[in-house]
Amino acid sequence: MKSTRPILNVARASSTKPSPFTWVHPGEGIEARVTEVTDQRLKGKRIAIKDNFMLRGTRTTCSSRMLQEFESPYTATSVKSLLSSAASITGKTQMDEFGMGSMTNNLPPGSPPVHNPWNLDAAVEGKDEVQVRSAGGSSGGSAAAVKGGQAWAALGTDTGGSVRLPASYCGLVGLKPSHGMISRHGVVSYADTLDCVGILTSEVDDARLLFDIMSHPDSMDPSCASAEVRHRAEGVEHEARHSMKGLRDGRLDGVRIGIPIETCLEKDLTPLDLAPFIRHLRSLGATIVPISIPSIRLALPAYYVLACAEASSNLARFGGGWYGGQQSGLKEPDGSVDRRQWTRRWGFGPEVKKRILAGTYALTAGAFNNSYLKALQLRQRLRSDLDAIFRSSQPQDLDDVTEAPSRGVDVYMHLTAIQTAPILDSTSSTSQDARGYAQDLLTVPASLGGLPCISLPIGLGADGWPVGASLTGQWGSESVLMDIAKIGMANYNSSVE
Amino acid sequence: MQSLPRPAGSIIRLTRALRHPRSIRILARNARPASPSSARLASSSNIIPSSRHLYRDSSSTPARNYSSAAAHQSRTLGETSTAPPPVSEPGLEGWETVIGLEIHAQIRTDHKLFSASRTSFEEEPNTNVVPFDAGFPGTLPVLNRQAVDLTVSTALALNCTINPRSTFDRKHYFYHDIPASYQITQHYNPIATEGKIELSPDLDPTLDRDVTVRIQQIQIEQDTAKTTKLADGSTHIDLNRAGMGLMEIVTEADMRSPKEAGAFIRKLQALLRRIKASDGDMEKGSMRVDANVSIHRTGTPFGTRCEIKNLNSVRFMMAALDNERRRHLKHYLDKPDVPLRQETRGFDEAKGETFTLRTKEEAEDYRYMPDGNLGPIVILPGYLESIRRSLPELPDDVRRRLPEQYGVSLADTEVLLSMDDVEGSGVAYFEEVVGNDQSRDGKQAVNWIVNELLGRLARKNEIWTWDRVPPQTLSSLLALVETGEMTGTAAKNLLKHLLEQATITADTDIKLLATQMGLVAAGDSGADTLAELCRAVIEKLPAEAESVRKGKEKVVMRLVGQVMKDSKGTADAKKAREVLLSMLVGEASS
Structure with a gap:
């Protein structure tokens, strides 16, 4: 899985030809002119941002005709954090209009959908009948920019899977952090209680670096976790690490990974057998536990x-x-x-x-x-169910500190998608049929629960296109989640390829 | 308005001026720029900003509000109208009026409810606006804690139950005055419920009965943008007001006349100003009232309720309520078979009539939804206690305490209250004059403040400030009068002198000054002097002296007057009378 393709890594924005970008910085990228550079952690890194992030000096269109000429009057907190670590913002990426969609094909009239760059090598080599596939959505432009090599990493937003699905389709790492970990100030809202700033990268470590830079309290976002809550989450995580002794040595001894039975779907909704990856994790010392999240279907x-x-x-x-x-x-x-x-x-x-x-x-x-009230109740029910499966307790709740089950899991795992990247010229839209429902079963629960979820490229489906697996942890457990993801992935890809 | 029963014009004007003077509202606003943070002011009741005005020249405000005459007349009023039986209102005999109010009061904070924009009034339009105020995408609300503090203060002052966990909701509608197309308010879990304001003829002589007006709830919400329609038909929108913090106070339908509604609003205004929660100024729009009214025959169920929107003065509210209930009465009498339509109405101030804004069928569905960005307001007991401790003494408590503690009249208490309804410095000044150990007589002190100090200032067209005559100075002056070292007349002359000199500080030695000016009493210490003066006067006015000798005792006052004149007022008039009588008649008659 090479992450750069030299021949294509020049970013271009176009409204008539397929491009991941709505706007590309004419030079090397927007350097830190909107904020002071405080460290060099992202020096020389080109980062693309979804077109629903405010960046002063650029338009923020959300790929909607409604905002075609909207000039950002300020810069999003998350983008400022990147700039203050010396990042270069290379461009803004196409998305499903206001984040609504899963194929980046809900675009202004006349704009072609974003192409998945996975097989662009084949296209360049002039092979016959090159399949044009979707990069997924709604953060399809961001995923395509990273996979196509125009950006080292990209920011997306994830309301119900909009970062994880493109990551799965494009063979990338996609992180949807806990709700409230990264400030949403300056990100155009779709659904406030579900929206999360997400990260698309080639490697888990890159996602971790970006997360660490952007995860901090923000006085401009009242839903952004306070220092106090973060401190509690760290305490909970510190406690949890005692039981996961293997992590220190790059192993998974003591790590309990749940497989929810509700996410084990019929064969035609399973593009890749998860079993080899599960065996791999077990060989690293992980304990695999079958679990159940009873309200998962009700909550959809x-x-x-x-x-x-x-x-x-x-x-x-x-x-x-x-x-x-x-x-x-x-x-x-x-x-x-x-x-x-x-x-x-x-x-x-x-x-x-x-x-x-x-x-x-x-x-x-x-x-x-x-409708609305019932939905709130169902969401609450799902949250209780989710809390009940984790070994760590939910650090956000101060009032009702429930004893977390000692036999609980540290993360749970399932495939990210029910298919590989869909072919673009097919007329069927995934969100309208039963398949769409099954897809949501895999991505939506973490959104409703506000939980951190990372999609990892664990292999290729029968058609040779990438497939991702999702690991979901307790609220605020990004650090452990990414440790497990990194160890799990460390020797896996090479062993398959 | 013309149908409202009115007592004699002069009395109603004076009482209104005393209870609700325009000048006080100007004062309230002036106090703000002078005090960078109202929180700091709250903790330092002794600091009195020098810009505090009692009143200001204004065409509609007679400068005589605080003359002794005004105070006197209002006192007379207070004494004569002790709880008469409920007044039957002309034309409405046999009918009962039911009124409930919904008040929107702007919360007096430095910046807006959810954004960093400064709160402002009558500034260049659209100058205090940040992207959030204009509903820009990507912006999120950040709650102003000061607005919560002030609302909780208000709720406590209104005896409300404070909700330990209140939440924010969105109320949706499309209109140009609400850029986000929703208002953030507290629909499902308001911050406070179940409060009350007590109205009593004992404390408000304009009332006929004791009324408890229950407060249904108080909620925090955003104000809308200000819309101005110009003559050319264009509409102009000012976002300076958009997103300012409002308290919505909803009463139960406990009022039974426009008069009671008026008394309620005035009481609420005074309370809001005193705890610095709001300017409560209806004319300026910092407080707006919607009023619900219905009428029914006594003993029958309530009638159809109509709401009158956006009333912007107490007078207009009372006029609108009266006009509206008479419209109902006419309907019930003329068309008893046709139900009255439930409506939302406006008030035409020029015509003095209400008019239809919209009927119930057109009522909008606001699609209330919890706001996903703002967490709940969690009120902990410790916080509540600290707010409770910081509350100042409320006007009604002053109205009860001062007469009881000092024996001063309610009318004089009203004058002290109205000297400064934000900081309560009029009452503080009075108590400072009396002294901690109550060394001065309260009645005497209040007479001097109301009649001498305020009266004299009013005649000079001047404003009262704390430092104009420092309370220590007035207290020293009264001490000299009480010990008899100085006569009342001499003290008044000295006060007059002090006001003209305008160089008094708290350190000014009043006794020294009085001695230097030869104003120290000729009484006790100088009995011989007084006798000499009297003897001289008898010689000077032989005819009058003779009349007294013949038994016309009243004529002695002419001689006393001459003694006072000759002594430049230092003589004790009572003693002089005794001396003169003993000289002329041989004995002192008391």
């Missing part, structure tokens, strides 16, 4: 209700006329009501409209109790 509809409801609220601000500028060359109607209706009709794509409508309905007085 909750995700749709909550995400859409929050989206309908968050996206209500667009069209009000305070920013975004006049759409050049178009005649807008007069009158604030007419103009708002016109702008929203014109500016939002079909998927966004669909979710706004669904979310609006869920919040109406007549539906609220039976």
